[in-house]
Amino acid sequence: MYKVYGVSHSDLDRIDTTTAHPARRYNYWLGGKDNFAADRESGDAIAAVYPAIRTTALENRRFLRRAVRFVAEQGVRQFLDIGTGIPTADNTHEVAQAIAPESRIVYVDNDPIVLTHARALLTSTPEGATAYIDADLRDVDGILAHPDLRRTLDLDRPVAVMLIAIVHFLFDDDRPYETVRRLLDPLPSGSCLVLTHGTSDLASPEVRAHAEAEMRAGRLRFDAMPRTKEQVAEFFTGLELVDPGIVPIIDWRPTVPEADRPPVTDVAMYGAVARKP
Template identity: 60%
Template structure:
């Protein structure tokens, strides 16, 4: 725990705060509140993104028959974690979680208990170094890279700053996966925001007051080049295969996060 700096906001703890969790500190709450002041629907986006993850995992484990998952940027444990959703469908499902926050790893090892038939592993590593993730012995000991894997990059790519900066990372990860694997990804966007809110957000980003890099539909969609997109393609996350009819009061601007699933 010595490496946990509570004076600096961390995305996983800020996300935990927006989801109503208690595993966050004053710096995380201040950062979350500042972002929400400029983008009032940020907590809504966090909740809808989490629901998207659950639906995507249910699709992969159910309809697509995926039994292995690599979840990078997992965040702090909360209800409906990837292995819980997958193992509810098949208890033998295996999941490797990756995050760069030591607090996440402490909580994960304490709280994320696999079904006896399955297996989970936890790697402290950074998405910016995909080679280190792919070479980790615990990853190879848990997942069989001769069989399809569900790669989960949910609400993590927008911490990779720069237009086009996410694509090389995604390509390197996908290149290690066998045919029949899937990519599940989501990323914040400004495409649906009114100009005045978009301009405020731009100023915050330039000033270092937010670390979330929004991507356009074209840039996000390019992450799936070479993959077969699962219907309905690239959409706001609340519109991706909703369990019930979408709330008519909830608009893409309220969510402002793109999501998609593609097959390798």
């Protein structure tokens, strides 16, 4: 039986072990142990259709490291990381504070397990600060007005909003473009949007056909909405994209030679960084 240590009784009541949660499924793909049978079953079902999903998860973390490093090197010292996920190596604050120890980071997630691990493991440098908010991406007002965020971040100075592999969990009825715009609207010039988003653009025809057949047969149901490059570009309306723009995550300012990267068909994710003018 899976045991959850350090979680309050009220938080335990909120944990639904019978339904897969994206953060715990992602943890499973990354080889972690903080997941339940439902998360593993869902992860295996997706991997059966798209075997490269674990590669996508690993490359997504590598993109995060490169993007945070780039933003920190541009002088941004505040980060709002929404959809944090269960902590692993090289988290946002670790990368940012390695460059600028005074960096300040607010993590946001809606899974009690994620927040428990975050509070235990994501410790700041003495010069900087970290905070952890229990909230859903859809609650923009609650996030921006949260006292822990206001104590940690100065919204009159640039903030990097990190939306790593989370926006594709917003369906059209959730008004995803409006949600992202409302997050950025109160932030000053020089703030950044760092975003990765699932797509079926990069999948091979065989993988697409297999996925469509499994969904028609009722054996597979996605809780995320992959979008095309053109649809992903809408999230950056009014922002200035940093070179190389919206590209497969393995091709965003890579640090390894092309020959050492996985094929683009094994990474079903676009990524980009943009500045607010």
